[in-house]
Amino acid sequence: MSDVYFERELETMERGRIEALQLERLKKILAHAYGNNPVYRKSFDAAGVRPADLKALSDIARFPTINKTVFRDTYPMGLLCVDRKRVVEMHMSSGSTGTPVVMPYTQADLDQWASCMARCYAMAGALPSDVVQITPSFGLFNGGFGMYHGARRYGLFVVPTGAGNTARQIKLARDFGTRVFTGVVSYGIRLMEELEASGQALPELKYGIFGAEAFSDAMKKRLTEGLGIEVFDIYGMTETGGVGTLGQDCRAHDGIHVWEDHYLVEILDRDTHEPVRDGEIGELAITALTREALPVIRFRTGDLSKILSREPCACGRTHLRLAPIMGRVDDMLIVKGVNFFPSQVEQALMSIPGVLNNYQIIIEEENGVTDVRVNVEAESGVTGFAVEKVLKEALGFSPKGDVFAPGALPRQEGKAKRVFRRLADGTLA
Numbered sequence: 001m002s003d004v005y006f007e008r009e010l011e012t013m014e015r016g017r018i019e020a021l022q023l024e025r026l027k028k029i030l031a032h033a034y035g036n037n038p039v040y041r042k043s044f045d046a047a048g049v050r051p052a053d054l055k056a057l058s059d060i061a062r063f064p065t066i067n068k069t070v071f072r073d074t075y076p077m078g079l080l081c082v083d084r085k086r087v088v089e090m091h092m093s094s095g096s097t098g099t100p101v102v103m104p105y106t107q108a109d110l111d112q113w114a115s116c117m118a119r120c121y122a123m124a125g126a127l128p129s130d131v132v133q134i135t136p137s138f139g140l141f142n143g144g145f146g147m148y149h150g151a152r153r154y155g156l157f158v159v160p161t162g163a164g165n166t167a168r169q170i171k172l173a174r175d176f177g178t179r180v181f182t183g184v185v186s187y188g189i190r191l192m193e194e195l196e197a198s199g200q201a202l203p204e205l206k207y208g209i210f211g212a213e214a215f216s217d218a219m220k221k222r223l224t225e226g227l228g229i230e231v232f233d234i235y236g237m238t239e240t241g242g243v244g245t246l247g248q249d250c251r252a253h254d255g256i257h258v259w260e261d262h263y264l265v266e267i268l269d270r271d272t273h274e275p276v277r278d279g280e281i282g283e284l285a286i287t288a289l290t291r292e293a294l295p296v297i298r299f300r301t302g303d304l305s306k307i308l309s310r311e312p313c314a315c316g317r318t319h320l321r322l323a324p325i326m327g328r329v330d331d332m333l334i335v336k337g338v339n340f341f342p343s344q345v346e347q348a349l350m351s352i353p354g355v356l357n358n359y360q361i362i363i364e365e366e367n368g369v370t371d372v373r374v375n376v377e378a379e380s381g382v383t384g385f386a387v388e389k390v391l392k393e394a395l396g397f398s399p400k401g402d403v404f405a406p407g408a409l410p411r412q413e414g415k416a417k418r419v420f421r422r423l424a425d426g427t428l429a
Contacts, residue, residue, distance in 0.1 A: 004253065006122040006154060009259055011317050015310060017319065019258050019296030023057055025289035026264060030054055030063070032411045033297055036081040038073055042299065060264065065285060065298040070313045071239065072099040079294050082106055082121055087293055091142040093238045101238045103142070104293040110149060112290050116236075116259050117150020117244035123315070124207045124232045125201065125251060126180045128155035131204070133173055135183035136212070137163045142242035143212060147182045150244060156180070163187065166194045170202070177204040181229070186215040186416030189212060189357040192226040202227075209234050211243060213325060213416060214343045219351030220356060239296050240286055247319070255308040262290045265320060267307055268300065270329055278307040282328055285324070302328045304341075331419075333363065335372045342419050345374060348394035354382040355377055358409045364422045374401035377409055 003010050013021070033040040044050060047064045054060065067266035072078065080087070086106045093101040104112070126132065132151050135144025144162060151158045159176055161169055163183075169191065173181070181191070188210045195201065208227060211234035224231045235256050236245040240263065245257040258265050264287040266274050276282045284303045288295040308321045327341030342361055349355050359376040376387060384403050392398045420428040 004127065005316075006118045010314075010317065011119060013261070015318060019057060021261055022264055025056055025058065025261075026060065026287065027045070027051065027289070028046065029295050030297065032292075033081055033295055037079060038308055039070070039079055040081075048143075057264070060266070060287065063298055065268070065273055065300050066085045067300045067302070068101060068239070069100040075099045076102045077104055077294075080104060081295060082194050082293050083381055091143075091145065091238060092140050092332075093244060097352065103238050103241060105241070107291045108292050112247055112262060113146060113241050114149040116152035116241075116247075116262060117146055117155035120209065120232075120234055120244045120248040121150055121156065121180065121257065123248055123250045123257070123317070124180065124209055125230065126154070126207060130156055130179040130180065131176050132180040133159045133160060133161055133178040134158040134171070135161055135163055135169060135174075135187055136243070137140075141234075141429040142238055143184070143269060144293045146236070146243035147246075150172055155292055166190055167198075170194060170200060173202050173205065173395060174200075178202065179204055180207045180209065181205055182209045184199045185215050185219065185223075185414075186233075186412075188223050188227070189219075189331065189416075190411070192223060193357070197250070198227070207232065209248070211235060214327070214346065214418070216343050216347040216350065217324070218347045219357070222350055235325070237301065239299050239301070241290060241291055246269075246286065247322075249324075250313060250317060252316040254313065255323060257313065257317050257319045257321055260319045265307070266298070267305065270304075272299070274280070278310070281306045281323075282324065284325075302330060304329060333361075333372065333419075335370055335397065335399070336365075342397050344394055345391070346418070348390050349374075349387070351375055352378075352382065352387060352390050354379040355387065356406055358411065358416075359418065359429075362421045362422055362428065363420070372399045374399045375409060376401065376403060378403045378404050379406065 034044055034051050043064045049062050072174050088107050089103040089105040091103050108186040136146040139145035150298050188253045208229050208231045220231050232248050234244050234248040236243040240246055247256050249256050266285040267282040269276050270283050284301045284305050286299050287297050304326045305322045308323050312318045327343050332339055345361055362373040364371050388398050425428050
């Protein structure tokens with residue numbers, strides 16, 4: 001395995017140096033937030049802490065956490081920590097579940113984002129001048145611009161297609177010799193389906209960088225085999241500055257490397273919000289160490305993960321590795337007394353030969369009793385009994401559901417919607 005670096009010295013710092021740099025930057029960012037934003041100042045004061053109280057990295061646990069509610073309560077830019085005149089760009093979440101989350105950027109923030117993304121491209125194996133096809137949309141959603149900023153920083157040949165029109169995506173990939181393909185997970189699936197249906201291939205394509213959605217190991221295996229490429233799980237979110245800011249898995253595929261010189265990671269107990277030990281599953285909390293306009297302090301992401309290792313990786317990088325995101329705190333479903341996550345359903349379905357990539361998890365309620373239905377597309381010969389058997393082994397109960405012909409279930413542009421609730425009138429929401 002030949003490893004490529006964008007900032008080799010920073011990506012391979014020894015553990016003691018990483019932690020010393022984190023402590024130095026953490027002290028500065030706490031002072032920056034406290035001194036320049038009244039929301040942070042009020043929050044710290046209420047918790048009885050000041051930036052000067054931080055003497056060691058572990059002292060961060062004394063400071064209050066925040067979540068999406070704080071962003072929404074301060075919309076649009078109530079958490080801004082710099083003069084408004086220094087803001088040069090903004091992106092935001094879809095706001096599909098409420099007031100959107102806005103992330104403003106100074107030029108230094110854009111530079112930081114570009115460097116983090118460039119590291120991700122290099123970690124995947126891309127080389128400067130390789131052709132990268134960027135399929136996330138270019139707009140308020142950060143995906144397209146994040147991939148673009150990083151590609152320009154790394155010196156890639158950019159084909160900025162944006163989302164949709166898969167037949168045209170394939171033509172452009174063939175015409176320009178795309179070597180790196182980026183997108184949301186479900187669009188990678190759509191590309192694979194279109195290639196299979198048309199009998200085409202993309203011989204130059206070597207690497208796929210996918211994110212923004214749940215990404216089970218089984219789905220990653222499907223994409224790897226279906227596209228004949230090496231597939232990577234990229235991580236980042238609006239609140240941390242966008243796609244790739246947190247990190248990605250490397251070619252060893254042994255967890256997601258987090259760029260620790262830019263972010264401090266904690267895993268917190270889901271109920272008490274107290275830190276848990278390495279190896280224990282909890283809610284991921286992030287503190288941004290180098291962002292100027294809006295540095296999150298102990299932001300509870302809602303994502304469930306665990307720290308796999310702080311030891312050097314086979315790829316040579318020394319930044320800690322997280323387990324792939326296992327689900328979200330608020331995504332847990334409870335049916336017939338059993339707690340489970342949508343990612344467990346996907347993992348089980350993808351293990352069944354002949355089951356295809358499109359599926360629905362439908363939560364239904366009848367006479368006050370909650371039930372779940374799992375509908376899935378599959379090739380001829382796959383029976384509902386076979387699907388039910390595997391799901392029962394994985395979940396501990398037998399959900400209802402049906403097997404549909406390929407292409408029968410609806411698809412969405414952009415991020416796929418997997419979990420639905422059946423309303424009283426029978427429609428799905």
